[in-house]
Amino acid sequence: MLKTIIAFIIIFGVLVFAHEFGHFIMAKRAGIKVLEFAFGIGPKIFGYQGKETLYSVRLLPLGGFNRFLSAEEIQAGRENGENLDISEQELRDHSFENKSLWRRMLVVVAGPIMNFLLGMALFVFLFAVFGVANPQNVNIIGEVSKDKPAAAAGIVAGDRILAINGVNTPDWNSVTAQIHAHPGEEMQFTIQKAATNEVVSLEITPEYDQQSKQGLIGITPSYTMEKVSVGQSIKYGIQRTIEFTRMLILYIVDMITGKVPPELSGPVGVGQVIHEGVQQGMSTLVTLTAVLSINFAVLNLLPLPALDGGQLVVMIYEGIRRKPLSAEKKGWIQLTGFALLIALMIAVTYQDIVRLITK
Known part of the structure; x- marks a missing residue:
């Protein structure tokens, strides 16, 4: 059980870190100031203040976030007693909301892209080290x-x-x-x-x-x-990533259209799969991490509030109407999406527990 818990934390930690690092590095490239890059959620355990970014580690290693410079973050920080010495010029030049629509969209999509790349890299590693199943x-x-x-x-x-x-x-x-x-x-x-x-x-x-x-x-x-060369491993890794992404998208479409019954798993179900992977060995765990990373990328691109895909939809809508939504409306969208996400998580976790009990 201890090995399963450690594997669960490491796998989810790697997936979340890769995702948030994608947002972080693209924000830096876009000239957006990142106030905080946090690994984990909940109370802060410790942090390191860099030149312009606070790098923090939080209590629960099952999430993460980036705090980008914005008028809302400055207001929230001051309400929480933070000493944010930000000039109006810096806010205009380096805030998230003042960047072009395309740059903001690239920052949002960079997280899922990093998860796709992580999945691909893990598949390449598998083929290079363990070979190809013939x-x-x-x-x-x-x-x-x-x-x-x-x-x-x-x-x-x-x-x-x-x-x-x-x-x-x-x-x-x-x-x-x-x-x-x-x-x-x-x-x-x-x-x-x-x-x-x-x-x-x-x-x-x-x-x-x-x-x-x-x-x-x-x-x-x-x-x-069968042992293969590094070049062949890269080729097979790309093919496997494309193939699995296509299968996952088709499955989601079939679930939405009612062609197949919805079969979703929450943390309990994923934990059970990881437990089985621990028993089967390293190659199975690496494969599982690659698959989960691609799942994470695709699901985050779904056009649902509180997900990256939902943010993209809002940005596209703002681009079409040529006017940003008010902070209040965005807050309600995020709150509604978060509530739906929690409700869905509770539902699938309940299903996972029922499946485990009735096995």
Whole structure:
């Protein structure tokens, strides 16, 4: 359990730090003064005052923020007793609200972009160190997904699929051809068990997968790891990032349109996945961090208040009307979005706990 907690804190800390550093570095490039770069949320543990930025570490390492120079921040700081000696000239030249629309949008989008880059870098690292999985065209199962038909039927990694509905399946291509073509139909699987070499007959019904439009039972082929060059690792890392981002966007669209039921996970669900990753080893944890980083990037770009995507929508609206929204309206938008975000977090955390209890 201690290893899981440490891994949880490190993974989320890395994701949040990369995200906030993206905002920070782009703000610096845009000539915006950053009053504070905070790692973590809650009460401040310690901080270092740089030339113009306070670098602080907060109590809970599950978030972070940047305080950009603005009239609102100056007012809030003075109300909190901070001694902010900011001239009107500095406010005009280096405040967030006085920069052009495009520069402000770049600052906002830089956080998600940094998470995309982090995910890509981790995939490149994986391929460079561990190699590329090379699937074998044999009828031996490599991995079995939890809560899928194969797992429910008692199939485990290493089992061999000899036949399906009386049709011999000597290789993986013949296995998938049968499964993909019969979604929703009960099928007779002839399985040679890895542990005992005993041949058993199992009835399994493939699920219809909305994305691939075919039947699946939750199995993957066995594979060998093939060493690749650094150049190939970079190529595969970019491909994997694009591929996973595309899959995630399509899944979100399918959830919104009702094609697939919403399956969301909160901190408890993610913690359970990290716990399983800790047990499986370093390569699984690195893969999980890469996947979560890309998830973090895509979700932050959704056009919802309190997220980066919501801020982009507000900025685009201000650009179209050529007039900024009042601070009061922006405050209500942020407050509403934050309340919705908390409500959603509570709901998915409740679902996570129910799933854990009923397992």
